[in-house]
Amino acid sequence: MKKQLILEDGTVFIGQGFGAESNSIGEVVFNTGMTGYQEILSDPSYCGQIVTLTYPLVGNYGINRDDFESIAPAINGFIVKEVCDFPSNWRNELSLDEFFKQKNIPGLAGIDTRKLTRIIRKYGTLKGAICSIEENVADVIKQLQASVLPTDQVQQVSTKKAYPSPGRGKRVVLVDYGMKHGILRELNQRDCDVIVVPYNATAQEILSLSPDGVMLSNGPGDPKDVPEAIETIKGIIGKVPLFGICLGHQLFALASGANTEKMKFGHRGSNHPVKDLLTGKVSLTSQNHGYTVEEKSIEQTDLEVTHLALNDGTIEGLQHKQYPAFTVQYHPEASPGPEDANYLFDRFMSMILTHKEDGAAYVKA
Numbered sequence: 455m456k457k458q459l460i461l462e463d464g465t466v467f468i469g470q471g472f473g474a475e476s477n478s479i480g481e482v483v484f485n486t487g488m489t490g491y492q493e494i495l496s497d498p499s500y501c502g503q504i505v506t507l508t509y510p511l512v513g514n515y516g517i518n519r520d521d522f523e524s525i526a527p528a529i530n531g532f533i534v535k536e537v538c539d540f541p542s543n544w545r546n547e548l549s550l551d552e553f554f555k556q557k558n559i560p561g562l563a564g565i566d567t568r569k570l571t572r573i574i575r576k577y578g579t580l581k582g583a584i585c586s587i588e589e590n591v592a593d594v595i596k597q598l599q600a601s602v603l604p605t606d607q608v609q610q611v612s613t614k615k616a617y618p619s620p621g622r623g624k625r626v627v628l629v630d631y632g633m634k635h636g637i638l639r640e641l642n643q644r645d646c647d648v649i650v651v652p653y654n655a656t657a658q659e660i661l662s663l664s665p666d667g668v669m670l671s672n673g674p675g676d677p678k679d680v681p682e683a684i685e686t687i688k689g690i691i692g693k694v695p696l697f698g699i700c701l702g703h704q705l706f707a708l709a710s711g712a713n714t715e716k717m718k719f720g721h722r723g724s725n726h727p728v729k730d731l732l733t734g735k736v737s738l739t740s741q742n743h744g745y746t747v748e749e750k751s752i753e754q755t756d757l758e759v760t761h762l763a764l765n766d767g768t769i770e771g772l773q774h775k776q777y778p779a780f781t782v783q784y785h786p787e788a789s790p791g792p793e794d795a796n797y798l799f800d801r802f803m804s805m806i807l808t809h810k811e812d813g814a815a816y817v818k819a
């Protein structure tokens with residue numbers, strides 16, 4: 455089945471469809487990771503986006519039971535150079551084609567994904583459509599140019615109801631903006647008694663669960679589209695130790711009076727070097743974000759920069775000057791990618807312990 459990718463700038467790629475036969479529209483973004491396609495396609499932070507991978511052969515170890523980062527993928531499409539029809543691995547259960555048919559998501563193979571990536575790098579992320587070869591290109595371009603990107607992705611992927619993931623250790627309330635399961639796994643590995651709450655839980659609802667710490671998850675879209683989450687975080691800062699990842703980091707920055715802005719084409723991949731300014735150590739990190747905290751907006755806040763991206767100097771980590779609260783723009787839970795930054799979960803646990811011993815001052819503040 456021949457299908458085409460049409461970009462809003464008029465570029466057309468013709469390839470072979472796989473997965474669902476449906477047409478779809480979305481912001482086209484690229485990920486440079488060489489492994490971990492199952493975690494990428496099931497990461498809720500890609501909600502509504504069409505994801506392309508720069509690595510040329512995808513699907514060769516199939517889809518397995520273990521590597522999902524969410525129950526159902528939220529992407530609008532998946533574009534690869536070559537898709538593997540006969541995966542081979544002891545964990546393999548489905549091919550990408552079978553999986554995307556089940557999930558009703560269109561895939562496109564056989565196009566030059568490196569050329570597509572160079573276009574995105576040059577012009578910035580673009581809206582695109584995966585559609586049948588029969589569609590009229592000029593009509594689709596008009597439709598793309600008139601289309602508006604969604605703003606309700608967090609609402610779409612967040613849990614509707616709070617639920618527990620019990621443990622006998624410290625109680626952590628995990629706010630789900632579109633959480634990757636890896637975050638929950640890391641907390642559970644540290645014996646945490648986790649309660650996952652929806653994105654719009656209020657500060658009062660969260661504090662009434664008597665948390666020892668609050669974790670703000672990753673999630674899709676523009677952080678400014680979730681003002682209720684910003685209000686909630688304002689009500690938590692200083693009351694309980696806080697750790698945020700990716701969208702959680704951006705929301706924490708906004709709640710602290712900083713600003714966020716859209717990047718040209720973002721950071722998506724598994725080998726982004728980040729320097730921890732507190733230890734001088736460089737970690738290779740897993741990343742997936744299209745927004746960033748604006749550097750000059752930090753001056754007007756009580757925040758300080760703790761981590762920097764070595765590729766482009768953008769902010770990768772923040773901490774509060776008075777309160778036990780820190781956040782990172784990248785993914786210490788990896789899934790996929792290197793686990794260099796895993797120590798940040800331990801930093802969060804020690805922050806909780808220190809705060810418990812000597813925390814009264816924070817609570818009163």
Ligand SMILES: NC(=O)CC[C@H](N)C(=O)O
Nearest residue numbers: 672673675700701744745
């Ligand atoms: N992975 C994330 O949490 C991404 C955060 C935000 N949606 C961005 O694109 O910047």
